[in-house]
Amino acid sequence: xxxxxxxxxxSGLNCPLPILRAKKAISALDAGQTLxxxxxxxxxxxxxxxxxxxxxxxxxSSGEEDxxxxxxxxKAA
Amino acid sequence: MSNRLSxxxxxxxxxxxxxxxxxxxxxxxxxVDEIARAVNVSPAILYRHFASKQTLYxxxxxxxxxxxxxxxxxxxxxxxxxxxxxxxxxQVYINNIAENPDILRIELHSLLEGNIATLAxxxxxxxxxxxxxxxxxxxxxxxxxxxxxxxxxxxxxxxxGMVREVLIQKCLQPQxxxxxxxxxxxxxxxxxxxxxxxxxxxxxxxxxxxxxS
Numbered sequence: 001x002x003x004x005x006x007x008x009x010x011s012g013l014n015c016p017l018p019i020l021r022a023k024k025a026i027s028a029l030d031a032g033q034t035l036x037x038x039x040x041x042x043x044x045x046x047x048x049x050x051x052x053x054x055x056x057x058x059x060x061s062s063g064e065e066d067x068x069x070x071x072x073x074x075k076a077a
Numbered sequence: 078m079s080n081r082l083s084x085x086x087x088x089x090x091x092x093x094x095x096x097x098x099x100x101x102x103x104x105x106x107x108x109v110d111e112i113a114r115a116v117n118v119s120p121a122i123l124y125r126h127f128a129s130k131q132t133l134y135x136x137x138x139x140x141x142x143x144x145x146x147x148x149x150x151x152x153x154x155x156x157x158x159x160x161x162x163x164x165x166x167x168q169v170y171i172n173n174i175a176e177n178p179d180i181l182r183i184e185l186h187s188l189l190e191g192n193i194a195t196l197a198x199x200x201x202x203x204x205x206x207x208x209x210x211x212x213x214x215x216x217x218x219x220x221x222x223x224x225x226x227x228x229x230x231x232x233x234x235x236x237x238g239m240v241r242e243v244l245i246q247k248c249l250q251p252q253x254x255x256x257x258x259x260x261x262x263x264x265x266x267x268x269x270x271x272x273x274x275x276x277x278x279x280x281x282x283x284x285x286x287x288x289x290s
Contacts, residue, residue, distance in 0.1 A: 015148055
């Protein structure tokens with residue numbers, strides 16, 4: 001499950017920077033590839049849910065590791 | 078008549094009244110008794126919904142400043158260029174204050190009162206901009222710019238000052254000499270001026286990214 005193609009560390013950044021950086025990173029991926037995002041802003045959980053709903057990309061997982069939030073987003077076909 | 082309100086409705090009524098009172102008198106200028114009187118309930122009923130004045134104050138802030146979703150929408154819809162995203166975020170921010178100028182009043186009160194929790198709340202709102210600007214400039218500015226670090230930090234401050242001032246001028250104390258410029262026109266102009274000052278000039282950006290919500 002820890003398979004991903006690219007990683008983005010958005011630790012310490014406030015909304016909407018993590019989303020913006022994720023959008024950029026995803027645009028550089030091919031369809032089906034997965035981006036791992038690390039964030040520290042608690043609000044980012046909801047933000048990434050909304051982001052995936054709107055963009056059609058799939059939020060494969062959303063969880064907490066060592067006090068940080070980790071998201072896996074797979075680029076839509 | 079207020080006795081017929083359901084629990085959630087009552088809570089909502091208390092929140093609205095509290096926000097208005099905090100906005101006009103500050104945190105220390107309002108007592109729980111006064112808020113309770115404003116909505117015709119006893120302090121005991123108020124405490125049933127909010128454990129303390131501080132809890133009520135925090136809830137009033139959170140309720141009226143829900144802009145995260147709009148930030149996400151803006152990022153999804155607009156371009157990801159530095160200038161488009163900045164213009165979009167600015168629009169979200171000023172719309173939020175234009176709809177609820179009380180938030181700005183509470184912010185100004187909190188600056189004077191030095192309430193730590195509240196100051197953190199407002200600093201965090203501005204941090205979205207200052208983080209964004211610092212990050213963007215780090216990518217945009219050539220590495221050989223003199224005093225690069227200072228420029229980047231000052232740019233964030235400059236932007237915060239500009240936006241806060243335009244909101245004060247347009248939402249709190251309307252000025253005759255600015256009467257012909259709408260809040261949106263002014264903020265568009267300021268974003269453009271700001272971008273020019275940091276060496277990004279794209280005069281057409283504001284049309285696309287910041288007009289209408």
